[in-house]
Structure formats: structure tokens, C-alpha cells
Amino acid sequence: MSKHFLSAAIIILSLSIIYCGMQIGISNSNQKNKKEVSNLDKGLLTIEETAKYLSMSVDQLEEIIFHQDIERADLTSFDIYEFIPYIKVNDEKYFNKVQVNEWIKYNATEWAEINY
Incomplete structure (x- = not known):
């Protein structure tokens, strides 16, 4: 046993x-x-990460933001995703990836052409 x-x-x-x-x-x-985990999977993206995500240069993205900010300042109301959404913290712009995707969808369905 x-x-x-x-x-x-x-x-x-x-x-x-x-x-x-x-x-x-x-x-x-x-x-x-x-x-x-990729930096693109985090909650907020820097302007460099956002530009890379959108396959454009940082200068191109900053130019789009600059012109959209001018347009937005003249309006009293607008669709939320008509302009690329971002938050500013200590003069640095941060982007939510989900909202950037919504901005892309909105502008793709509205047939918006962005030329600045």
C-alpha cells in the first residue's frame, strides 16, 4: 500500500x-x-501621435487646427465633430482617439474637403 x-x-x-x-x-x-500596449491605445494622444494616426505631418495637423479654430470662433453653434475635437492642457493639445475617429466619420459622410 x-x-x-x-x-x-x-x-x-x-x-x-x-x-x-x-x-x-x-x-x-x-x-x-x-x-x-501601443501609445495609440491610450486615452489621450499628443499632437504628434494624432498626426501619425492620421497619416499626416504635425505641421499639417496644426494648420488644420489653426484654421478650424478661426472658423469656430466666428460661429455661435456647430456640429460637435465639424471641427477636430481636442483639449488644451498647459498649452499642449491632446486628442481623444474615439473623438478623432468620430471627426473622421463626420467629415467623410459630410463630404468635407479640408484645404488649408
Whole structure:
């Protein structure tokens, strides 16, 4: 009987070591994936990240913002996504990726042409 008990204990111990090894491997891969999250997946994008996301230069994006800000200042009301939405913190502009996507959709469906 002690031979069977020893064999069962060895099998259980082996299975538990294999299981723990698998859990550690899964945990490590999840941590690597979290570290590799792209900057474009974060909540707010800088003007450089937004320009890259829109496949344009920072100068082009700043020019669009400049002209849209002038247009927006003259209006009392406008559709929310008519102009690219951003927030300004300490003179730095930040963009919400979801709202940038909505701005793209709005301007694509309104057949807006942006030439500045």
C-alpha cells in the first residue's frame, strides 16, 4: 500500500509542478502584452501621435487646427465633430482617439474637403 501511496504522491506532485509552471508562463506573457500596449491605445494622444494616426505631418495637423479654430470662433453653434475635437492642457493639445475617429466619420459622410 505504501508503494501505491508513494506513486500517487509523485504523480500529484508532478502534475502540480506542471500546473504551476503553466500558470507562471501565462502570467509572464500577460505582463509582456500589457507593457507592449501601443501609445495609440491610450486615452489621450499628443499632437504628434494624432498626426501619425492620421497619416499626416504635425505641421499639417496644426494648420488644420489653426484654421478650424478661426472658423469656430466666428460661429455661435456647430456640429460637435465639424471641427477636430481636442483639449488644451498647459498649452499642449491632446486628442481623444474615439473623438478623432468620430471627426473622421463626420467629415467623410459630410463630404468635407479640408484645404488649408
